Amino acid sequence: xxKSRKLNLVFLFFSGLILLFIIAPLTGMFLKTTGSxxxxxxxxxxxxxxxxxxxxxxFLATIIFGITAVPLAYLLARKNxxxxxxxxxxxxxxxxxxxxxxxxAILGIVSRDTWLGMAGxxxxxxxxGGIAGIILAMSFVSIPFLINAARDGFAAVPEKLEKAxxxxxxxxxxxxxxxxxxxxxxxxxxxxxxxxxxxLSEFGAVIIIAYHPMITPxxxxxxxxxxxxxxxxxxAAVFVVICLAVFVLMRSLSKNQQYARN
Numbered sequence: 001x002x003k004s005r006k007l008n009l010v011f012l013f014f015s016g017l018i019l020l021f022i023i024a025p026l027t028g029m030f031l032k033t034t035g036s037x038x039x040x041x042x043x044x045x046x047x048x049x050x051x052x053x054x055x056x057x058x059f060l061a062t063i064i065f066g067i068t069a070v071p072l073a074y075l076l077a078r079k080n081x082x083x084x085x086x087x088x089x090x091x092x093x094x095x096x097x098x099x100x101x102x103x104x105a106i107l108g109i110v111s112r113d114t115w116l117g118m119a120g121x122x123x124x125x126x127x128x129g130g131i132a133g134i135i136l137a138m139s140f141v142s143i144p145f146l147i148n149a150a151r152d153g154f155a156a157v158p159e160k161l162e163k164a165x166x167x168x169x170x171x172x173x174x175x176x177x178x179x180x181x182x183x184x185x186x187x188x189x190x191x192x193x194x195x196x197x198x199x200l201s202e203f204g205a206v207i208i209i210a211y212h213p214m215i216t217p218x219x220x221x222x223x224x225x226x227x228x229x230x231x232x233x234x235x236a237a238v239f240v241v242i243c244l245a246v247f248v249l250m251r252s253l254s255k256n257q258q259y260a261r262n
Contacts (some may be wrong), residue, residue: 007102020110064139066192070188075148090146094144098204128210137205156187162180193247196250
């Protein structure tokens with residue numbers, strides 16, 4: 001009993017250090033931003049436009065690429081095929097490479113002299129310096145979070161339930177949409193939220209493809225390098241508060257839906 005209490009105390013101590021490590025910088029940023037700076041920042045049309053663009057771009061990236069990523073997660077969870085481990089490694093690659101390198105890689109396939117860039121411009125889609133480029137950059141760096149979460153969710157679904165549904169005459173499509181996806185839904189939703197949240201914070205890949213229109217992480221960097229910390233801090237503080245509020249709201253809605261189903 002005494003040893004267990006000591007272990008708990010040690011764990012609490014290190015847990016407190018980690019929480020302090022996360023909370024202290026954010027708290028300092030909020031406290032060093034005055035009330036007048038908050039008011040001035042949320043009244044700045046350029047800042048508000050940037051925040052709206054960031055939220056919308058990340059949301060669109062999550063919806064567009066999230067739909068196409070779920071089937072890959074299912075295949076990685078359910079099918080054994082040659083090269084499966086290699087594909088898992090490729091999926092994780094955007095997380096580990098420098099995001100400036102990710103931006104350069106994306107730039108190589110969407111620049112105006114590439115077939116994708118020319119095809120986009122022919123139908124009015126501009127990747128370089130456009131919202132489409134921002135969405136691509138956000139998707140590239142954030143999609144592993146969705147694929148990994150959804151893959152783990154599908155892997156946790158008992159295969160015997162899927163086989164039972166198939167034996168009862170259900171088609172593979174129906175099994176996926178009525179058995180596999182509903183049972184893995186919580187993990188898929190969690191992955192979508194994490195993908196959206198990761199897209200919000202992207203900077204390195206976006207700035208290479210689209211400095212303008214300016215998303216908030218780029219604006220924070222631009223104001224810091226041009227005017228200093230006192231100009232960048234209020235924008236960072238407001239953006240963090242808004243992201244935290246939306247993130248908590250989305251988490252709460254997903255949990256409420258889970259409780260309602262139960």
